[in-house]
Amino acid sequence: MLQLRRLLREIRGGELLLLAVSLVLAVASVAGIAGFAERLKLAMGERSLYFLAADQVLVSPSPLPPEWLEKAENSGISVAKTVSFRTMVYGSAADPADEKMLLVALRAVSDRYPLLGTVQFSDTVYGNAQESAGGPPRGEIWLDSRAFAMLGIAPGAEVEVGEARLLASRVLVDEPDRSSSINVYGPRALMHSGDVASTGVVQPGSVVDYRYLFAGDTAQLDSFAGWLEPKMLPSHRWRTLTDNQPALAQSLDRAESYMLLAACLAVALASAAIALSAHRYGQQNIDRVALMKSLGASRRYILSFYARQGAVLLGLAVLMGGLIAEALQGLLFQSIAQLLNVEVPAGSWRPLLTGAITAGVCLLCFAAPPLWRLSRVSPMRVLRRDQEQDNAGLAMPLLLGGGAMFGLMLWFSNSVALSVAVMLSSVVLLLLAAALVLLCIRGARSLSTRMAGSRQRLAISNIYRRRYGNAFQLGSIALALMSLLSVFLLREMLLKDWQSQLAEGTPNYFLINIAESELAELDGFFSENGVAHAGIFPMVRGRLSHIDGVPMADTDIDANTAGLNREVNLSWSAELPSDNRLLAGKWWSNTAHTSTDSDRLPVSVESEVAERMGAELGTRLQFNIGGQTLDAEVTSIRGLDWQSMRPNFYFLFPANSLGRYASSYITSFYLPAEQRPLLVEVMSAHPTITLIEVDAILAQMKEVVSQLSAAISLIVLLLLVCALLVCVSNVQLSLDTRRQEYALLRTLGAGNRFLRATLFLEFAFLGGLAGLVAAVGANLCLVALQIWALDMAPRVHLWSFLFTPLASAVLVTVLAAGYGRRLLRTPAVALLRGR
Template structure:
C-alpha cells in the first residue's frame, strides 16, 4: 500500500504522466483559458473603469468630492493627504451681488489656490471673446462672472462688483467651470472668487446655507484606499465622476453591464470545454483506478490522489492563465488606453487571486466528480468499460457543475441581475438544447433504413451513442450560444447604445428663455438653419413630501439618493409623451386629466416613489402636488432635453416658468452663439461638448474591450470543439479501425463520419442560435432597456458555425486515424 506521505508524490507523477501523454491537454488548455479570461477581463475592466473615471474626473474637478453643509474637518483633510491624495477646497452659497444700483441673486463659489485638481476653467477677456484655459481659479482680490451675469448687470471686465462687505474687480468672464456638473442647468448666474477673500465679505455667518466641498485627486490606488475606508458622516456625500451628471451615470452603468457580460461569457465558454474534457479524462483514468483498487488502496486514498492531481492541475492552470492574462493585459494597454493610464504599474493581486479561485472551482466542480465516481464502482465494471455499470450520478454532477458556474460568475461586478439573467438564460437553453437533441437523436434512429449506406452508418453512430450525442450537442450548442450572444452584445446592443449618441446629437442648450421670447428664439434659430427645434417649459421645484412622509435627505443611505433628495428639480408639463421616452409602468394621462405626474424610473427607484404616491413640490411661494400615474424610461445619454418629473399642464400653469431647448451646432457656426446672446441677453447658452466627449470615450473604451474579449471567446470556443471530439475519440477510432478491417473504402468511412459531424453541428448550431436570440431578447428588454431587433442571420451563422466547427475538429481525428495502421489504431484506442 502507498503510505499517506507519498500520495502527493504519486499524484504529481500521475499529473506528469497525463500531461506527457496529452490526455490532459484539452482540459488544461480549457482551464488556462478560463483563468486567463477571468483574470484578463477583470484586469481590463478594472483598468478601463479607472481610465473612464479618470477621463471623466474633469467634470468633477477631481477624482473624488466630499460635500458637506459644514466646514470639512481638518482630520478628514489630513486623512486624504495621508492616503496620497492632493486636495482642494471650495465653498458654494447663494448671495446677492451689486453693480451700481443693480442687484442680482447669484451662485457664488470660492475656491482655493489648488483648484481645480482635474480639468481647468475656461475664461474670456471680454464678453463674447475667444475662451482661454486658466491655470487655476481667480487671483486673490479678483472675481470672475459668467456671461449671463455680465448680460444682466451690464458688467465688463475691470468693473467692480460688490459682494457682501467687499468690492472686487471682475478680472475675466467665466465661460466654463469643470465641476459645474449636476448644477449645469441652474438658473442663477455664477460668480467665482478666491477662498482667501470669502471671510472679508461677511457672508459666512452662523446659519449660512453654504456647501463645503473637499476635492481629492491622486493615483487610482490612493483613491480606492480612501474611498474604501471612509464613511461620510450625517448628510455628507462622497461623489465620484459618475455622479456629476445623469448622462455620465447612464454611460457608466451601461459600460459596467457590457463588461460584466463579456467577463461571464468568456468564463462560460471555458467551463463548457472543461466539462466535456473531464468526462473523457475520467475514462482515461479508469484503468488506473481499477489497478489501484486491485492493489488494495482504499477508496478514500484513491479519491485523495485524484483530488491532489486536480489541485496540482489547477495550480498549473493558474500560473499559466494568470501569466497569459498579464501579458495580454499589458498588450491591451497600448491599444485601448491613453499613455497616462499605463503609468499605474502596481500588480493588482485581486484579479490574479480570482483567477486561482476560478481554476480550483471549475476543475473541482467539473472534473473531480467524474473522477471520484470511478472510485465507487466495482473493479470488474471499470475494466469492462461497462457504461451501464458505472452510474455517473449525472444529477449530482449536473448540480455540482451548476454550483461551480454560480461560484465563479462575476457577481462582484455590481450587476447581479444581469449575471442572474444570463445564468438563467444559459441554464434554460441547456435544458431546451438537451431535450431537443434527445428528440432529434431518437428521430434519426428511425431514418436509417431510408438512406444510402454511408449516411445510414453515420445516422447509426448518432443513435447508437445517444447519450454521448446529446451531451456533445448540448455542449457545442451552448458554446455557440455564448459566442453568438457575445457577438449580439458587441454588434447589436453596443451598436444601439452608441447610436443613442449620434454625431449630430444636441451639444448646445439654451435655458432661461422667457415665455414671450420663445417664438422669437425659434425664428432666430430657424433663419440660421436650425428649424424644428423643440422648446419645453421648465419650473424649479424642491420635492418636500412623498405620500405622507416628508422628504429627509439624511434618511437615504445611498449617496446619490441623498443628493437627489437635497436638490431642486427642473419640472415640466406636457400633454403627450416625448418620443424618446418610454412608458414603463402605469398609464399616460388623457387630455382632460388633471393632478397627475410622471416620474423617471431611476429617480423613483432611488427615492422610493411608487405608482399612486402623491408627490408634493415647493415651487416658488406655493405648493404643487399630484399623483404618480406613470413611470418613464429616459435615455439620458442621448443629450435631448429630459426631465425627472413631468406633470399635467394645469398643475404648473401658474408657476413661474422659463423655457429650454437644445440643438446641434457645428464647430464652424460658433459665431451664432454670440449673435444669439446679443439679441437675447437673458438667454443662457450651455455648451455640453465636453460632456459628450466623455460619454463617447466611455463607449469607445467598452467597444475596444469587447473586441479583445471576443478573441478569448473564440479560443475558448475552439477548445469546446476539441473537447467534444476528444470525448468520443476512442469510439471513433474503433469505428474507423473496424471499418478498415472489414474493407470499407476510405471515402465511405469519411462520408459516414462527416454525416455524423454535420448532423451534430447543424442541430447544435441551430439550437445554440435560438438560445442566443432568446437570451439576447431577455437582456435587451430587462437589463439594457433597448428595443430587441433580432437578426435573421443569427440562425444561419449558428448552423454554419456548428457544421464547420464540428466537421473541422472531427475530421482531424478521422485524418489521423486514416494514417495509422489497424494495430496502431487498436493500441491508441486501448490506451484510452
C-alpha cells in the same frame, strides 16, 4: 518528481492539455475580468476625486482658524482655498453709457488651486478649451463666455469688481469642481483669492462659501480628519463625492455588468470544457489505473495520486492564468486609458484568489467525479479488457458542477438576477437541445431508411445509436455557441445603443429660463439660422409635498436619494414625447384639462422616480407651486432615456393644465462648432436666458463608447476561445467513441473516402443542429436580458438563425476533420488493438 514529470508529459502529449488549458482559461477569465472590474472601480474613484479638485474638501460659512491649516500643512498635506460669492461685475467701455453690469458667481482661488485636475480656459469667447494647472494670477480675472458676451467685452478688457479693477485676461471654460460650486448655471468668474480683500465686497454678513481643499496620502488625511473632528463646528462639513456624470457612470455600469456576465459565461464554458476533458482523461486512464492496481497500488494511492496531479495542475493553471489575467488587464486598461485619464491603481490579490478558487471548485466538482470512478476500476482489466467498468455517465458531475457553477457566479457577480438568468437559460437550453436533438434524430432516422446513400444511413444511424450522448454533447456545443452569440449580439446592441445617443445632431446646448415673451423671437432665430432644436417645453417649478396625503417628511422615502428634496420641473404635453415609452397606465386623450376643472389632474411619472417614491397608478400626489397646491393622480408611468440630451421631465401633465402657474421654457439644440459665434448673438439679445453647454460631456461620451467597445471586443475574444475549447473537447471525446467502430468498418472494407464522408456528415449535422439551438437560446436570453437587466427595448436578430447553424456546422466539421485525420489514417489493426 516523477509525478510532476509525468504530468508535464501528459500536458505536452495532449492527454491533459485540454484540461490544463480549460483551467488556465477559467483562472484567466475570472481573475482578468474581476481584476479589471476592481481596478476600474479604484481608478474611477480616483478619477472622481478630480471633480472635487482634491482628496477631501471641508465646507464652511466662515474662514477656518489658520492653525487648522498650519496643522494640515505641517502633516504634509497640500491645502488650497476657494471663496465663492455672488457679486456685480462692471464692464469698462469707452463710453460710460455703454458700460454694462452683470451678476456673476465669483470664485476666488488660492495659489495651489486645484490640487487635482486642471482649470480649462480659452483665449476667445466660445473658443476651444486649453488646460491650465492653476487659476488666474493676482490682478486678473477669468470670465466665462456668457459673461463676456453679456458685458459686451472681449478678453483683454478690464472689469471692475467692487473697488478693484481686474484684467479679464482669459475665458473660463471649466473648473474641475464646477458642479459643486454655487449656482452652476449663472455666469461665472474666477479670480485670485489674494485680490478679495482689495475688492471690499466680502463684508461681515455677506453670503460666502469657503472651501478648503486637502490632498495627501490616506494615512495623513485620516489622521488630520481625526484631529479635526472634535474641533469642527456644526456648520462645518466634509463634502462627500456626488457623481455628477450620470452618462459616463451609466455606460461604465453597463460595461461592468456586461463583463461580469461575460465572466459568468466564461466560467460556465470553462467548466463544461473541464468536465468534458476530465471525462476523457478518465476514460484514457482506465487501463493505467488497472495496471497500477495490479502492481499493488491501493485505491487510496490512486485517489491521492490523481489528487496530487490535480493540485499540481491547479497550481500551474493559477500561475499561467494569473499571468494571462495580468496581460488581459493590461490590454483592457490600455484600450480605455484615455477614458480614465488617471494612473490605474495596482490591483489586489483578491481577483487571482477568486480565479484560483473558481478553478479549484471547477476541478473538484467537474473533474473529481470521473477520477473518483477511475479509482474503482477493477485491476482485472489488465487480463480481461472486457471487464465491465463503473460508468455512471455525466449526470453526477452535471448536478454537482451545476450547483458549484451557480454558487461561483453568485459569488463574483454578486447578482442573483444575473446568476439565475445565466443558470436557468443554460438548463433550459440544455433540455431544449436534448429534446430537439432527440426529435431531429428520430425524424432523420425514419427519413434515412428511405435514403439511398449508405453514407447518410450510416451517419444517421451512428447519431441515432449515440443519441443520448449526442444530445449532451450537442447541448454543450450549443451552450458554448449561445454564450458566444449572446455576448457578441449584446456587444453590438450596447454599441448601437450608445451610438444612437451620440448620433450626429445630438443636442449639445440647453437653453433654460426662457420667458414666454421670448418664444417667438427665439423660434425665429432657430429657423433663420437653420438650427434644429428638440422642441421648446414649458416648465413650472414645484416641490412635491405629499404622497397619498402623507407629507413627504413623514414618508420613509429618502428625499435626497430620490432627487425630490428640491424643486422639480413640472411640464405638460399633449403628446407622449417621442423618446419616451409608456410603461404603465394610459396617456391622456386630447381633451383639455386645467387645474381648476377637477380636484385632481392626471400626471405621468418617470419610471425610476416612481419606483424611488413608491408611486403606482392611482397614487395621489400633491405639489406646492409657489405657495399654491396642486393635486394630481398618477395615471401613467413613462420610461425615458436620460442620455438623449433632450429636455426630459419627471412629471408631465396634460397640455395647458398648468397655465395658471408662472412658467418658463426649456429647449436643447445642436450647434456645430463653426456656428458657435451665434451663441454670442443669442445670449446678448436674451441676457436672462441661461445657456448650458454639454459639448464636453458629449465628447467624453463618444470617447467612452469607442474605448469601451475596444475593451468589450477583447472580452468577446476571450469567450470565443472558451467556446472553441468546449467544441474541441466535444469533438475529441466523440472521436474517441468512434475508434473501434471505424476500425471495424475499415476491416469490413470501408474505404477512407466512405469513412471521411460519414464523419463529415455526422458532425455537420450535429454542428448545424447545435447552431440552430444556440440561435434560439441566444435570442431568448437576450430578450430576457434586454427586458429585465439592461432596460432596453427587446429585439430579435433574425440573421442569427441562418448564420449560426451554418457557421457551427462548418466549425464542428472542420474540427472533426482536423482531429479525425489521425483516426482516419491509423491502420485498422492498430485501432483494433487500441493503440
